Amino acid sequence: MATTLQFITLAEFLKLPETKPASEFINGRISQKPMPQCKHSRLQLKVCNSINQVAETQKIALAFPELRCTFRGRSIVPDVSVFAWKRIPFDAEGEVENSFQIYPDWTIEILSPDQSTIKVISNILHCLKYGTKIGWLIDPSERLILVFLPGQQPLEITGEDKLPTLEYLPLNLTVTQVFAWLKLG
């Protein structure tokens, strides 16, 4: 994860062109996310789809991959961010806006090899501090998911343990099911 040491303001950062992978603005610094690899991409897609499968038709919530969320001094791009339907900002045409100025209700990060786990956890804690109800940190290499809830000790979820989600989502997933998505065919 490349980090430039040059200090700039959030407003200056937001004027810069988007990069690929996305760059985040954290504590006055720009930090580029790692290039997603195959496991990461697969999990990101499957997590989004499984959430939207139970949330989109009924207009309960919506999961977005790589959506920029700018709030409370940071501009972050969670791997998956989930918003309660009524909080999604639509523009005049009824289309969803390109970038959100609000915290996600649920932030999901999938660790890549060589990514700074602490930086990712720091973003999850930033979200929880300002309103996010739940954070997942998925570690494909250790086959475990850390679940962050506001004001609580993180939960280490493995195997057949049921994963906590947003309480109003009818989503039942175990860690085993999540990592089974890595087995193709």
Next chain:
Amino acid sequence: MATTLQFITLAEFLKLPETKPASEFINGRISQKPMPQCKHSRLQLKVCNSINQVAETQKIALAFPELRCTFRGRSIVPDVSVFAWKRIPFDAEGEVENSFQIYPDWTIEILSPDQSTIKVISNILHCLKYGTKIGWLIDPSERLILVFLPGQQPLEITGEDKLPTLEYLPLNLTVTQVFAWLKLG
């Protein structure tokens, strides 16, 4: 961090010769700690010394580097483990025992490059689950310290923030002070 996939029991693991770096037994698996590099060694020594400076003479507590702690199904070797004086097991000669069968009151881990942060956090959560009062996760590359307290959301401590410690220890440290130890001379 090398991990063998062979499943063995804790009793079998404890009969194996010690390795260098130390191996840990976590969820039925053996996992060897990374070879400590210069920043890691320096921080480990200075953290131990600064704790013992306020804790040893008055027999309040004692900090140990690389002490094996075996409890509740795991055998772990925190970078620094701190025990309240009255909990330290002494042998018949009044000497401290070689390996402890109890949880540390305070566990401190210092991240190495390429180390699995999640595995380290998992060990800290294991400690907190079974009695440990506080855990520190020091990240030299991000210059921040995550502080884990039982039943609470982890705290991200940076800069001039005062670091929480065991409440009965008269130790005042900021994150800046801790990382200043990396500047030699």
